Amino acid sequence: MSTLFERPEDRPLADRLRPASLDQVVGQDHLLGGDGPLGRMLGAGRLTSIILWGPPGCGKTTIARLLAERTRLHFEPLSAVFSGVADLRKVFEAAKGRKAVGQGTLLFVDEIHRFNRAQQDGFLPFVEDGTVVLVGATTENPSFELNGALLSRTQVLVLKRLDEAALDALIDRAEALLGHALPLDRDGRAALQAMADGDGRYFLNLIEALSTLPPQPVLDAAGLAQVVQKRAPAYDKDREGHYNLISALHKSLRGSDTDAALYWMARMLDGGEDPLFIARRLTRFAVEDIGLADPGAVQQALAAWDVYERLGSPEGELALAQLVIYLGTAPKSNAAYMAFKAAMRSAKQTGSLTPPMHILNAPTKMMKELGYGQGYQYDHDQADGFSGQNYFPDGMERQQFYRPVERGFEREVGKRLDYWARLRSKKG
Known part of the structure; x- marks a missing residue:
């Protein structure tokens, strides 16, 4: 609700672009179209109690509010996170009073799965006698989170994550409201949609964050990532030699130069490197650079690691040397590593x-x-x-x-x- 001194542009973009009618809701035509369950209910002029099940940002709250407006029901929102039995009693008493004077109530319960079984049972008599039309919203599977009695009195409607067409419509509306295009090329727009992951509210928040950028430069996917994501922290420069030597060991093994690999491991041990760190990196090499070309490599790595932990230094270091020889002479493949990436x-x-x-x-x-x-x-x-x-x-x-x-x-x-x-x- 806006205040006397609040300007429209001060409100979040997601709020300013909230649909004013059901035909402006994007991505849920399978429910709201003429052949969809909600479309048929509205066509018949009778709304029954429903559970809206879908991912975050797909329009559950908006649909509930617009259903109330379309059917001329009083919209009563409630959050299961912040409400208890006393709040429910007040809502039902008020709904009874409205019903007595011919005014119906649409009770919207967000995160309805947060109510326990006893609280869910409390809805039943008021749903059955028509005191309220219940519209529950949940991101969790109703089969597991809602009791059977409540499910039997409601219809579960599954909302979809917003697809590319729906997100395209949102970005067009946002740019029209803002009065300018976002500084994104085609790849940048596609990357923006991928970041949203079907969540319309988060998508509009991203758009709002980008709306203050200058028109130039136009961002591609990489440029967008730099703007909306933090850079990873840099390595500790004080231990550059540590990383140089482990890199030399790893690459010598990858190049099947067993003797060079033994030399670099000896240099690391002589310099005071923790042998368990070396064991860990050799195990990584076994799965990253050998993989299924020799499935026994990771077994050998784990065995050498275990032997060192049992024997300690200096006897256990021989197990690491034996492992380096095995890995250096094994057939190499990074196919599993590349497949996972x-x-x-x-x-x-x-x-x-x-x-x-x-x-x-x-x-x-x-x-x-x-x-x-x-x-x-x-x-x-x-x-x-x-x-x-x-x-x-x-x-x-x-x-x-x-x-x-x-x-x-x-x-x-x-x-x-x-x-x-x-x-x-x-x-x-």
């Missing part, structure tokens, strides 16, 4: 896409009715033990992160992957 990049770009419905478990009746687990094929029941189903999120193209090399054990792994790829293609 690629998967992390993809995860950050795609945000919170949900798994396809057929691979979701459905432990409750409501989840089964929503389509959880429908169409799943149990791979062990197939003749070749392989169903070939899609396990990536819907709307995301299949990715190949792991590309094994033609060295060591990974040559055999590559044959297995090729076999499954042929089966997947055949099953279509």
